[in-house]
Amino acid sequence: MEELARLAGITVRTLRFYRERKLIPPPRREGRIAWYDDHHLARLRTISALLERGHTLNGIAELAEAFDNGRDVADLLGLGAPTEETPVSLTPEDLADLFGPDATPENLAASMDLGYLGTDGEQIVHISRSLLDASSALVQEGIPLSAVLAAGKRVRDHADALAEIFSDVILTHAPEADPTRMRPLAQRVVEAELSLALDRRMRQDT
Template identity: 80%
Template sequence: MEELARLAGITVRTLRFYRERKLIPPPRREGRIAWYGDHHLARLRTISALLERGHTLNGIAELAEAFDHGRDVGDLLGLGAPTEETPVRLTPEDLADHFAGEVTAENLAAAMDLGYVGTDGGEIVHVSRRLLDVSSALVREGIPLAEVLDAGRRVREHADALAALFTDLILRHAPEEDLRRLRPLAKSVVEAELSMALDRRLRKQP
């Protein structure tokens, strides 16, 4: 405990307080000896960084609970065949920087439920670089992250319906192995229709 506190730049008393508040996971025990590892040090440095950014200990405790009970990255990315999306590894500090002031326990839990983020040791993994960039850009434009995530949930429902439509269409006329080859055609139709739909909406604006 003394070594961990020294490496983290805090006092042993502070470390004990964090343990009591369950801000860090319990150590691995061998008899009467408690062992701390790199993930404990990473968590303590994260707490210090979040405190410097103005987060309260209560807020950090909520984040820690959501983080510890989040989806494991193996479940998040266990999709079988590779996809076109590029996962992104983030520290909790990186995530806070992407969504300044918006990374609440509620928003983190919602992102985990959507399958956008999962945990891998001391890191967070976002399933898609494109979704991460777009959602953080929307937040920077002043749109609350909670509303961005709610929109993502609604888009997911439409996207699932569109994927089912094209899958059924192709399988009625082509073998299953053609699904991957014809995937770009489905994407092109959706992108073109969305582009024209946005044009129609913009023309209706005063």
């Protein structure tokens, strides 16, 4: 326990407190010996990062309970409703391969704040294959993952506003329309407008 606390940068007393609050899963026991592993260390580092970002212990405990009890991660991340996005299960090694040194507890906490990432037992789940691939490609181009996530948060705000615009238009003028038919039409408008906006911005920057 002392070694785990040292690696996590916390006191043994804090570690015991986290264990009592069930913020970390119980250790594997062999007789009177308790064995902790890398998954416990990763959880402790994530807890520290979440606390630094303003999360409460109660909120973290609820998240930990959901993970450890195997509740549906898709529901936890707001994917209970139908979606065209494909969640992706990852291991810590996968994240390291995709993001290299940017796969830090701080960036993990930021991704959880955005609702991009959750965990299911020992697996990490990303809510969208498209977002994961795009984020990884941007990092490989030299953009820090922290900057990608910050941009993602700004895009999320604008995307919510765009979704509201199209929802209002459809509900006002075509309330009986099939949503599965209207959705791709709205997406095509947004994609075309974004493409034109990027064209304009590139001309300004050259």
